[in-house]
Amino acid sequence: MPQLMSPDAVALVFAASQIAAAIAVLNGFTVGIGQGNIGAKAIESIARQPEAKGSITSTMFISCALAETSGIYGLLISFILLFANPLLSRYLALIGA
Amino acid sequence: MNFNIRNLWSVNIGGAEIWITESLVSVWVVMLVLIAFAVVVRVKLPKFSDKPKGFQNAVEAMVEYFDRFVRTTAGEKLRFLGPWFFTVFAFILISNLSGVIFIGLLRPPTADWGVVFAFALITFILIQIMGVRYQKGQYIRAMFEPYFFSKVPNFLIFPLNLIGELARPVSLSFRLFGNILGGVILMGLVYGMLPLLLRFGLPAFLHAYFDLFAGALQAYVFTVLSLAFIGGAADTT
Numbered sequence: 211m212p213q214l215m216s217p218d219a220v221a222l223v224f225a226a227s228q229i230a231a232a233i234a235v236l237n238g239f240t241v242g243i244g245q246g247n248i249g250a251k252a253i254e255s256i257a258r259q260p261e262a263k264g265s266i267t268s269t270m271f272i273s274c275a276l277a278e279t280s281g282i283y284g285l286l287i288s289f290i291l292l293f294a295n296p297l298l299s300r301y302l303a304l305i306g307a
Numbered sequence: 308m309n310f311n312i313r314n315l316w317s318v319n320i321g322g323a324e325i326w327i328t329e330s331l332v333s334v335w336v337v338m339l340v341l342i343a344f345a346v347v348v349r350v351k352l353p354k355f356s357d358k359p360k361g362f363q364n365a366v367e368a369m370v371e372y373f374d375r376f377v378r379t380t381a382g383e384k385l386r387f388l389g390p391w392f393f394t395v396f397a398f399i400l401i402s403n404l405s406g407v408i409f410i411g412l413l414r415p416p417t418a419d420w421g422v423v424f425a426f427a428l429i430t431f432i433l434i435q436i437m438g439v440r441y442q443k444g445q446y447i448r449a450m451f452e453p454y455f456f457s458k459v460p461n462f463l464i465f466p467l468n469l470i471g472e473l474a475r476p477v478s479l480s481f482r483l484f485g486n487i488l489g490g491v492i493l494m495g496l497v498y499g500m501l502p503l504l505l506r507f508g509l510p511a512f513l514h515a516y517f518d519l520f521a522g523a524l525q526a527y528v529f530t531v532l533s534l535a536f537i538g539g540a541a542d543t544t
Contacts (some may be wrong), residue, residue, distance in 0.1 A: 221429065260482070271524060271528070271531070273530055275482065275524065275525065275528040275531075276528075278482070278486075279478055279482050280480070282481060282482055282485030282486060283485070285485055285489050286481065286484075286485045286488070289310075289488065289489075289492060289499070293309075293310045293311070293492070294311070304496055
């Protein structure tokens with residue numbers, strides 16, 4: 211299969227994984243909305259109860275870190291696609307290069 | 308640009324090749340810092356006096372603060388876990404902050420999933436042990452809840468509960484690992500992009516955010532979540 215071995219085919223796998231990495235990192239969008247909600251609610255409750263500021267702030271940081279998790283998953287997937295691409299080595303093994 | 312974990316040298320012990328990787332060396336550096344601090348405390352305070360002053364005050368304040376922290380997050384009866392989680396917190400905090408010192412030399416140890424997963428695995432084992440110890444059969448029974456007609460154990464829901472339980476160490480470790488690795492890669496890209504003159508000073512803001520702020524926050528979050536999970540498993544509801 212000569213056309214599978216061509217540099218164009220390898221470049222296609224490269225390009226597809228770069229686009230996939232960009233899409234994976236896009237889920238930071240939802241994380242941003244979630245963290246914005248957490249911050250807004252925390253400010254609201256501090257305004258209502260200023261004496262509970264300390265515990266509200268620490269709870270807010272924990273909630274922010276929890277909401278961040280799904281964004282981190284996407285980030286890790288995009289890092290894997292960019293720096294330790296499993297698709298490319300699999301493709302090269304498939305065509306026997 | 309290569310962001311893989313470098314292998315510094317390999318040792319041959321009895322036919323088995325052991326790799327001394329970058330993160331292993333940085334773990335040793337962090338351990339050295341912690342051991343040095345412990346030795347300093349031991350030498351400076353050979354005997355704890357009843358009326359604390361100066362250095363003893365600072366050391367006692369740290370231990371007391373953490374003890375109170377464990378009692379409020381995990382519960383009074385899990386107070387004995389305090390020393391372990393103080394150790395974990397100190398180790399992760401120093402590891403995350405070490406990114407400031409190791410610039411261009413070594414990666415912080417927590418940018419290696421193996422290091423972080425070890426801590427998450429210990430938390431997972433502690434969750435199971437404390438759950439069985441304090442809730443006895445109720446802990447195993449909770450895996451089959453909700454029951455059919457509140458009598459028959461629900462074997463259909465068991466796989467879901469099992470996956471939820473197994474996902475805990477993974478999510479706990481990925482959170483810390485992803486944050487630190489993200490910082491390392493982003494700063495590596497910025498250092499590679501900037502011309503030599505601008506490399507001094509400008510990335511300091513990135514270091515302040517990724518190493519100091521995110522590092523301290525993630526060390527805190529890891530400890531709090533571990534304690535909350537263990538407290539939740541040990542508590543009879």
